[in-house]
Amino acid sequence: MSRQISLTQYLIEQQREHGHIPQELRLLIEIVARACKRIAIAVNKGALGDVLGTAGSENVQGEVQKKLDIIANEVLIEANEWGGHLAAMASEEMDGIYVVPNRYPQGEYLLLFDPLDGSSNIDVNVSIGTIFSVLRKVGHSRGVAEEDFLQPGKQQAAAGYCVYGPQSMLVLTVGDGVAVFTLDRETGSWVLTQEQVRIPEDTKEFAINMSNMRHWAPPVKRYIDECLAGSTGPRGRDFNMRWVASMVADVHRILTRGGVFLYPWDQREPDKPGKLRLMYEANPMAFIVEQAGGAAVNGSERIMNLQPSKLHERVAVALGSKNEVERIAAYHREAAQK
Numbered sequence: 001m002s003r004q005i006s007l008t009q010y011l012i013e014q015q016r017e018h019g020h021i022p023q024e025l026r027l028l029i030e031i032v033a034r035a036c037k038r039i040a041i042a043v044n045k046g047a048l049g050d051v052l053g054t055a056g057s058e059n060v061q062g063e064v065q066k067k068l069d070i071i072a073n074e075v076l077i078e079a080n081e082w083g084g085h086l087a088a089m090a091s092e093e094m095d096g097i098y099v100v101p102n103r104y105p106q107g108e109y110l111l112l113f114d115p116l117d118g119s120s121n122i123d124v125n126v127s128i129g130t131i132f133s134v135l136r137k138v139g140h141s142r143g144v145a146e147e148d149f150l151q152p153g154k155q156q157a158a159a160g161y162c163v164y165g166p167q168s169m170l171v172l173t174v175g176d177g178v179a180v181f182t183l184d185r186e187t188g189s190w191v192l193t194q195e196q197v198r199i200p201e202d203t204k205e206f207a208i209n210m211s212n213m214r215h216w217a218p219p220v221k222r223y224i225d226e227c228l229a230g231s232t233g234p235r236g237r238d239f240n241m242r243w244v245a246s247m248v249a250d251v252h253r254i255l256t257r258g259g260v261f262l263y264p265w266d267q268r269e270p271d272k273p274g275k276l277r278l279m280y281e282a283n284p285m286a287f288i289v290e291q292a293g294g295a296a297v298n299g300s301e302r303i304m305n306l307q308p309s310k311l312h313e314r315v316a317v318a319l320g321s322k323n324e325v326e327r328i329a330a331y332h333r334e335a336a337q338k
């Protein structure tokens, strides 16, 4: 158990004592955290709050939207648009960027989010979450455009996720390690419950959707085949497998006890680099995982070095325990040399 301080106190420390974040970023993160609290409450109400089921619409990626996808998106927009710290927002659930309306003060930050991650788990009462990434608008040009968002993940000012599970937790990095806050429903505050999280460098647990095995590229197939071969194979030890199908829940497990998570490119849609979205899924998770001593690659390249070319760009992802991710990257490099 760590020091019993609130998210607000933690952020004030980061601002005043460590000088890691300016006041505007602190206030922006507090607003995002408040929005996540509202989403957590909606998730918990379930059928009582009429939040389950589909909304009957599709998002820009052609995915059927659930009611909670839309509710969570609206909560995040409404909470953040008047705060004065943002220039614009972007979301998995919106085609283009959402520029802060003129009636509100404009700030210098850009906020990206996957309002509801793991949508297929909403109706079956399995952990879901929210993922967010904060960038600073580069340059001092007036107005804001989609191009302002197209920055590599290494330029993130902050990133985090909330997992709505048996407990609601907020996991945050401002570039000074990773801190975990648990929602105290009696007081309504996010309380620090872990600091300086470290992901073990080695693991015996992998997470991948095995039903896609026949579609994978050779380096991914090789890595998983070797894990499956267990103590009689080249790895000389048995591996365990987990797949929640909510990236937040899979990443949270890895942050807690180690492991490796893969959503690789596959032959079902060869023109797409992967299923997950670079800017509001892979980048924020990569920032958190690296800050906890892990690694995140798209195959052979560090995810946070990738230069995005569009808002909803997709990417292959392998992240988690450092030594396993480096092994996966090495297999990709070897395959590319053949």
Ligand SMILES: O=P(O)(O)OC[C@H]1O[C@](O)(COP(=O)(O)O)[C@@H](O)[C@@H]1O
Residues within 6 Å of the ligand: 063, 092, 114, 116, 117, 118, 119, 120, 209, 245, 246, 247, 248, 263
């Ligand atoms: O159903 P699959 O193909 O296993 O995909 C699961 C992956 O899709 C995602 O649900 C995508 O997120 P969304 O729910 O935000 O679309 C990830 O969270 C998860 O890792």
Ligand SMILES: [Mg+2]
Residues within 6 Å of the ligand: 114, 116, 117, 118, 247, 281
């Ligand atoms: Mg998602």
Ligand SMILES: [Mg+2]
Residues within 6 Å of the ligand: 069, 092, 114, 115, 116, 117, 118, 119
């Ligand atoms: Mg989503």
